[in-house]
Amino acid sequence: MSTIVQLVLAVGDRVSLSEASALTALARDSGVAAIRLADTPDTLDPTVTASHLAGVHSGIGFVAEVPTTHHAPYNTARRVSSLDRATGGRAGIALLAGDGDEVSDATAPDPAAADPARRWSEYAGVLTRLWESFPRQALIGDQEAALVVREELIRPVGHDGVYYRVAGPLDGPSSAQGRPVVVADLGVLDPAAVAESADVVVVEHAAGADDALTEALRAVGRDRREVTLLGRVPVGSPADVLAWVHEHRLDGVELVPAGGAAEVAAVLRAWATEAAPPPTLRAALGLRAEVAA
Amino acid sequence: MLHLNVNILNAGVFGGSWRFPGTDGTASYTIEHYTSIAKKAEEAKLDAVFLADGPALDPGIKHRTGNNFEPTTVLARIAARTERIGLIGTLSSSYNDPVELARRLGDLDHVSGGRFGWNVVTTAGPVAARNFGRDGEIDHAVRYQRAAWFTQQVVAAWASRTRFASPQGRPVVVQAGGSSDGRRLASRVAEVVFSADQDLEHARAFRAEIRAGAVQFGRDPAEIVVLPGLSTVVGSTETEAKRRRELLDELLPDAYGRGRLAAQLGISLDGLRDDEPIPAGLLVEPDEAGGSQTFYRVVKEIIDRENPTLGTLLKRLSGGGGHRIVTGTPEQIADDIETWYRAGAADGFNVMPDVLPSGFDDFADHVVPELRRRGLFRTDYDGTTLRAHLGLGLPALEGAA
Ligand SMILES: Cc1cc2nc3c(=O)[nH]c(=O)nc-3n(C[C@H](O)[C@H](O)[C@H](O)COP(=O)(O)O)c2cc1C
Numbered sequence: 001m002s003t004i005v006q007l008v009l010a011v012g013d014r015v016s017l018s019e020a021s022a023l024t025a026l027a028r029d030s031g032v033a034a035i036r037l038a039d040t041p042d043t044l045d046p047t048v049t050a051s052h053l054a055g056v057h058s059g060i061g062f063v064a065e066v067p068t069t070h071h072a073p074y075n076t077a078r079r080v081s082s083l084d085r086a087t088g089g090r091a092g093i094a095l096l097a098g099d100g101d102e103v104s105d106a107t108a109p110d111p112a113a114a115d116p117a118r119r120w121s122e123y124a125g126v127l128t129r130l131w132e133s134f135p136r137q138a139l140i141g142d143q144e145a146a147l148v149v150r151e152e153l154i155r156p157v158g159h160d161g162v163y164y165r166v167a168g169p170l171d172g173p174s175s176a177q178g179r180p181v182v183v184a185d186l187g188v189l190d191p192a193a194v195a196e197s198a199d200v201v202v203v204e205h206a207a208g209a210d211d212a213l214t215e216a217l218r219a220v221g222r223d224r225r226e227v228t229l230l231g232r233v234p235v236g237s238p239a240d241v242l243a244w245v246h247e248h249r250l251d252g253v254e255l256v257p258a259g260g261a262a263e264v265a266a267v268l269r270a271w272a273t274e275a276a277p278p279p280t281l282r283a284a285l286g287l288r289a290e291v292a293a
Numbered sequence: 294m295l296h297l298n299v300n301i302l303n304a305g306v307f308g309g310s311w312r313f314p315g316t317d318g319t320a321s322y323t324i325e326h327y328t329s330i331a332k333k334a335e336e337a338k339l340d341a342v343f344l345a346d347g348p349a350l351d352p353g354i355k356h357r358t359g360n361n362f363e364p365t366t367v368l369a370r371i372a373a374r375t376e377r378i379g380l381i382g383t384l385s386s387s388y389n390d391p392v393e394l395a396r397r398l399g400d401l402d403h404v405s406g407g408r409f410g411w412n413v414v415t416t417a418g419p420v421a422a423r424n425f426g427r428d429g430e431i432d433h434a435v436r437y438q439r440a441a442w443f444t445q446q447v448v449a450a451w452a453s454r455t456r457f458a459s460p461q462g463r464p465v466v467v468q469a470g471g472s473s474d475g476r477r478l479a480s481r482v483a484e485v486v487f488s489a490d491q492d493l494e495h496a497r498a499f500r501a502e503i504r505a506g507a508v509q510f511g512r513d514p515a516e517i518v519v520l521p522g523l524s525t526v527v528g529s530t531e532t533e534a535k536r537r538r539e540l541l542d543e544l545l546p547d548a549y550g551r552g553r554l555a556a557q558l559g560i561s562l563d564g565l566r567d568d569e570p571i572p573a574g575l576l577v578e579p580d581e582a583g584g585s586q587t588f589y590r591v592v593k594e595i596i597d598r599e600n601p602t603l604g605t606l607l608k609r610l611s612g613g614g615g616h617r618i619v620t621g622t623p624e625q626i627a628d629d630i631e632t633w634y635r636a637g638a639a640d641g642f643n644v645m646p647d648v649l650p651s652g653f654d655d656f657a658d659h660v661v662p663e664l665r666r667r668g669l670f671r672t673d674y675d676g677t678t679l680r681a682h683l684g685l686g687l688p689a690l691e692g693a694a
Contacts, residue, residue, distance in 0.1 A: 044457060045400040047397070055374055103388050103389065146546040148318075148357060168424065170350065172361035173322060
């Protein structure tokens with residue numbers, strides 16, 4: 001398998017929206033699997049930006065950073081699912097560990113609980129189950145029989161945890177790739193915290209990451225091949241980075257260019273490969289074509 | 294000048310819309326449905342597209358297609374595919390975090406070049422509540438207290454935003470919810486009011502009340518645009534329009550119509566036959582209702598006035614919930630619009646086509662040109678922002694005076 005590339009853009013900060021649009025086209029033509037939209041106080045909202053860029057350019061995936069802080073899980077699930085369907089199954093979320101939100105805090109089952117890693121695990125689990133709660137096979141639109149859905153296939157999630165209570169189901173059907181891709185950054189999070197829900201794991205310290213992830217996945221009954229492991233690098237010569245990827249048995253890289261649009265464009269040209277765009281983000285990331293939903 | 298939005302209510306306002314002959318029943322589950330209607334609305338020079346929303350799966354989903362895309366993602370995409378049309382999205386004050394919402398909506402306004410409007414609603418119902426940790430609906434008065442606080446937070450956050458400025462200063466605040474609490478909120482914060490009314494005199498009084506209330510809050514009443522919902526059934530002849538309406542009534546899934554009416558009135562209709570009248574004794578005064586008092590009132594007034602059988606009432610509403618329905622030729626519909634507009638009952642309408650996209654195509658191709666011939670509607674956009682289309686300036690910050 002060739003090396004998977006995910007490109008991080010800070011839109012509104014280091015690159016403007018119109019520059020990001022041009023870079024999106026270049027990234028797609030360079031064989032980049034996904035653009036990850038950074039969420040900082042100086043960037044535009046990543047879900048809005050992703051939706052806008054996807055309205056201009058197709059054929060590339062978008063991963064929106066969304067922190068748990070200020071976002072109730074049901075709202076996040078809906079929004080990212082909308083993006084996923086609107087892009088024909090090319091969306092994901094990089095869920096950032098953090099605090100709660102004003103709406104959920106008012107009803108938090110355990111108001112004292114405040115561990116970001118545990119919150120992340122619970123939150124990510126709620127997302128994935130909501131995304132599977134309305135399988136697209138349930139949508140039949142039988143005009144003759146006056147039946148929109150096969151209701152028996154739609155299931156509430158009935159989540160009752162430590163941080164959240166969420167009934168579900170989601171209001172829309174799953175996408176062409178089943179559900180959006182979940183990206184997890186190791187750091188605040190350890191492999192055990194992300195093992196159940198992550199589709200993609202991003203590390204800065206690559207040494208030992210493959211073993212640790214393999215072990216954590218096995219503990220929850222998953223196989224290492226179900227998850228894509230990316231190494232985060234500021235950029236460097238592709239040959240050096242690829243050697244590093246190979247040495248640590250990573251599946252690919254997350255490129256984080258430090259400069260403006262011109263530098264990002266130069267990085268993309270250095271990394272360009274010729275590949276037809278895969279049909280979904282999941283496929284582009286080397287994941288199984290479709291998950292349960 | 295008259296203002297017109299198109300309300301892209303999934304497959305159309307009628308409960309049987311998704312079953313209409315020649316209609317792709319599940320098109321409203323694709324994003325292209327929304328972008329192509331928005332493009333058509335821009336060609337017709339409408340003020341804005343409007344999206345209703347609620348964070349829950351509609352319990353009536355089995356028999357009627359529902360809203361199923363989150364509005365900011367849809368509108369960000371429409372913004373990428375259009376240049377001028379305004380973009381109004383409904384986002385709940387009950388189930389969002391004000392810090393997050395202010396940022397996201399402000400950014401959407403920036404990304405769209407100043408075309409965004411936020412429809413503030415107080416989300417009703419136990420189904421949405423359960424998606425946010427609650428066992429049931431938040432009390433009506435509490436929802437409105439929160440809405441006032443919430444809107445103030447969001448507007449203040451927009452006003453202090455310098456990083457991503459918008460050509461229209463900040464998003465337009467739209468409000469929907471016509472209970473007494475809702476009217477007070479409208480007078481205080483709304484620049485556009487989306488209302489529901491069957492009766493011209495009532496609508497006139499409603500608009501006058503909102504405007505008078507605005508004066509009490511130190512606002513200029515000319516800076517408020519009141520847009521009742523208007524469901525349209527267009528035909529090239531009167532007979533054709535009536536036939537279209539009758540067909541829609543036939544296509545209304547009975548279980549959907551009953552379920553929606555029961556939920557709206559908060560009573561059970563089980564066991565009630567179509568030829569029996571609605572038992573008026575079960576109904577409370579609108580101010581004591583939960584859910585939406587506006588739609589409760591609209592339906593109760595029909596019951597009080599006409600004492601309809603269940604079957605007649607279901608047909609009358611046709612799964613649309615209570616917005617006024619006009620059925621006729623383009624000239625007849627233009628007459629109706631002109632009458633309400635000239636009477637001071639409306640500054641324009643939130644148009645809710647019977648079936649999408651066909652009902653909107655007919656409206657844009659035939660009713661809009663007729664309104665233009667009468668000098669009631671623009672032939673081209675004057676400005677590039679939603680504020681410009683609506684003729685609204687940038688209001689002072691509430692409480693800043
Ligand atoms: C014309 C109109 C449109 C509305 N649209 C929505 C909507 O899209 N989503 C929502 O959650 N509430 C919407 N609401 C408000 C809800 O009905 C909500 O129940 C509110 O609490 C009712 O307020 P009311 O009692 O003042 O009518 C709308 C209200 C009106 C009058």
